[in-house]
Amino acid sequence: MNDVILQTSNLLKEYPGVIALDKISVAFRDGEVHALVGENGAGKSTLIKCLSGAISPDSGIIELGNEAYSSLTSALAKEKGIAVIHQEFNLVPSLSAAENVFLNAKTSPGFIANTKEREKMAAQIFESMGVSLDPSQTVWGMSPANMQLVEIAKAISGNVKILIMDEPTAPLTTNEVSMLFKIVKDLRSRGVAIIYISHRLEELFEIADRVTVMRDGKLVDTKNIEDVTRQSLISMMTGRVLSNVYPERDQKIGDEILRVEDLCGLGVEHVNFSLRKGEVLGFAGLVGAGRSEIMSVLYGAYPKTCGNVYINGQLVEIKSPSDAVANGIGLIPEDRKNHGLFLFQSARWNITIGIIKQLSSYGVVSAKKEQQTAEEYISRFSIKVSSPDQLVLNLSGGNQQKVVIAKAMALGTDIAIFDEPTRGVDVGAKWEIYKRINELAESGKAVIMISSELPELLAMCDRIVVLCERTQNGCVPKERFSQELILSLASGGEEDIYE
DSSP, X not given: OOOEEEEEEEEEEEXXXXXXXXEEEEEEETTOEEEEEOXXXXXXXXXXXXXHTSSOOSEEEEEXXXXXXXXXXXXXXXXXXXXXXXXXXXXXXXXXXXHHHTTTOOXXXXXXXXXXXXXXXXXXXXXXXXXXXXXXXXXXXXXXXXXXXXXXXXXXXXXXXXXXXXXXXXXXXXXXXXXXXXXXXXXXXXXXXXXXXXXXXXXXXXXXXXEEEEETTEEXXXXXXXXXXXXXXXXXXXXXXXXXXXXXXXXXXXXXXXXXXXXXXXXXXXXXXXXXXXXXXXXXXXXXXXXXXXXXXXXXXXXXXXXXXXXXXXXXXXXXXXXXXXXXXXXXXXXXXXXXXXXXXXXXXXXXXXXXXXXXXXXXXOHHHHHHHHHHHHHHTTOOOSSTTSBGGGSOHHHHHHHHHHHHHHTTOSEEEEESTTTTOXXXXXXXXXXXXXHHHHTTOEEEEEOSOHHHHHHHOSEEEEEETTEEEXXXXXXXXXXXXXXXXXXXXXXXXXX
């Protein structure tokens, strides 16, 4: 039995109208990967913020070794060997990998940092991690996997004892995930306690020793990983049984609504596909294949260099997002926080901002119409808010995503482009989003779905377009779906196009 290195006793944190942590008592051991799971809003982030000193609990105790604290500061947490790798990278793009690793750290006497010395020290850390990364390389332009490695190196550079990893595999490919797991296992063998947060439940059975489930601010249970199943975890997380991870859809595919011929732009070339009413068309490919880029071109966010777009059989010119919206195309972007939402505005404001002219008379917004519209879409998409005026910043990831979807639908979207719609979203909210996508298709809307999760595409889509190295390498119909075929095409396998 490993020694307990960190534990909480009756940790309580309240916000107005919400108990974020309800007397949480949990122990973490050294040399162990301890998974922390729960739906968005379960209290995971609040617990991590208390452990890292970002916020103070209202009551309860945090014990580190033989010392007990009512709260921690960020400086004290760092001094005690607690480091956090956040889901969103906390790097300075203009600086090198080495400079990011030792950011705010004193590595040499005097006031001026020795760059060469830092690069040498960073190289030693990368070598200890078993990775080959140039410490002098600027972070700007690095792949997500290499950025993740820099974050890990930064975390372990200060003699880390407790490493908290928040959704570390979200931006990574399958091969990159395997590399990350090797690093995690090596850190575990050195006695580091790892608190591992992930919505990808299948990962836990490969990497975790124990798992703690949280729901609605409460601790549901802590179990050894061999004593749980995926289904039992889902039931504990949601408080209900989800017999099917993917809801069924009554498939009724109608007439063609969109045709794209030889579309090029943003370095992506020769993309051809059609889309029908009631259809969910998937886009698969490895990171960097150009899926999001070609959709940005289709949406008018970037200019096309060649190709034609037809909507309902008519040639259209889409030179801006406003042109796309006018032609019934809506985009639910991959990065909802930076590109899909106004975080410091209310749910009501976010949902109605795109149709504010329709809600106005003589330049004056009708507060009644705005409120009614917001309430209609909040109800339609089951968005959990205390009121329509709640700030989007304070919503869970799943509810933020549903606000983005509601905003797009309020615009009168007939062709909805979902780019990584369930990234960073818990299993319960995923099911809700899948249900909304199915409902859109069943109502006669057409859906394009980009996802890095192959099981998601295979379960949700009617056909899958596969991109490889920024060009199209296949279009696979549902009757030929297989993970092996999609991965083969995404990796440059022989062209196998089916319409």
